[in-house]
Amino acid sequence: MSEALRPMVKSRLYEQVLERLRAYVGEAGLSAGDKLPAERDLAASLGVSRASVKQAIVVLEVQGLVEARHGGGTYLVRDTLDVEPVEQLVERRKRLPEVLEAREALETKLAELAAERRTDAELEDIRRALVLMEAEIAEGGFGVEGDRRFHAAVTAAAHSSLLADFMKTIAGQITESRNESLRQPGRPSRSLAQHTAIYEAIAAGDARKAASAMRKHVRTVAKVRLLTWVPED
Amino acid sequence: MSEALRPMVKSRLYEQVLERLRAYVGEAGLSAGDKLPAERDLAASLGVSRASVKQAIVVLEVQGLVEARHGGGTYLVRDTLDVEPVEQLVERRKRLPEVLEAREALETKLAELAAERRTDAELEDIRRALVLMEAEIAEGGFGVEGDRRFHAAVTAAAHSSLLADFMKTIAGQITESRNESLRQPGRPSRSLAQHTAIYEAIAAGDARKAASAMRKHVRTVAKVRLLTWVPED
DNA sequence: CCGGTCAAGTGGCTCAGCCACTAGGCCACC
DNA sequence: GGTGGCCTAGTGGCTGAGCCACTTGACCGG
Structure with missing residues (x-):
């Protein structure tokens, strides 16, 4: 040869x-x-x-x-410039249910605490994230960045460094689920509505309402992601 | 607001x-x-x-x-410029075992026919694909293009338009499995060896040997791929 | 402390141009 | 006849210089 x-x-x-x-x-x-x-x-x-x-x-x-x-x-954005192989991606998806359970536990409590402890400045941060998300969607985007900032702002407003640390460890995987979930048809606008409900509860200082609104939101995301086909709302 | x-x-x-x-x-x-x-x-x-x-x-x-x-x-390259959403990708992976079964059935027969019917020019095409694959690997690549051309050349050499049509319908999914399989550590060089064995059998006109070499090759690919895929449901 | 200004650093984008490669036609030579 | 050489137009690969827009931080005056 x-x-x-x-x-x-x-x-x-x-x-x-x-x-x-x-x-x-x-x-x-x-x-x-x-x-x-x-x-x-x-x-x-x-x-x-x-x-x-x-x-x-x-x-x-x-x-x-x-x-x-x-x-x-x-x-x-990450610690490396290597693209994630499909194998890892699939592997990660298998762990997703756990991540979403953890997320529900953490974020529900974070929303509750945020309603009680947020300063006006922090509330403003949350509002700005919401407005950004709205703008992104209005321009045909998915509102990914607004979503991210919203949850980050709520986490900050809760004033719990321990819970915040926990959130940080699953942040990467939440990012993935966010990116994919928001690409579902009609998802962005409905997601925006849920975020608005959370915001209003936090603004009103209603801890119980904030917690339940956040729980509903996270569960919706979980449903969409797992393709379990339970219609939302 | x-x-x-x-x-x-x-x-x-x-x-x-x-x-x-x-x-x-x-x-x-x-x-x-x-x-x-x-x-x-x-x-x-x-x-x-x-x-x-x-x-x-x-x-x-x-x-x-x-x-x-x-x-x-x-x-x-395709009929559209849209990227495939992750949902579809995962869905497709579920169908992969079937695709690989079909591929084994088709390509085994194709190799057998190629050994019997190939012209010298077609044999040369197969050889060139092999050499390309070797070159790609030598340069640190995965040999994806060489692999693709090799199987295309074997298919052409079999002179069976019906089997060729069948191959065409699963071509896209085979491409995926090829890309991923060849990224396994050490895979490219072993794959090259298997391809060489197939080539030599076809060159020698040994139909049985060509068929069994191809079967072994396709099964290896299937194994590699299926190891990383445990159905979620 | 606040607000405004300014300059440096940096990404976004354009323009003009040269080089390298492909493809197709043409033609001379065997 | 066809094989190989040659030319040319079309096209992608890449460069260099330059302008604009935005961010950042330092500085300054009130």
């Missing part, structure tokens, strides 16, 4: 940049939230044009591994 | 281009294998720079929806 004239395998430049970036994040020990070097610096270091670096970053962006803030730098 | 000063939601230009491209493919009724307009033309039509069009195309490229040939144009 002649080796010399074997078919060529070409590769795009941005793919090589991608490889280098992954390696860099690993070697430099970067983790979620850390800032990547500026595009111009990366281009200079790698000896390629900024356009090629840009293409690589766009890829990472659509894969949800990186977040580019206009004028503010590019930041890591 | 004041509507006017709600938080802004920004969007990247390439995302809008992406949207337009998806819409265009739908409206123009393009299907797999069709050629997209040239980047320059797209940029001019959409009124954006070529760099932005490029970023959108890169996204489609990494999502496997499009194939850009240097100097030769950009072509659709």
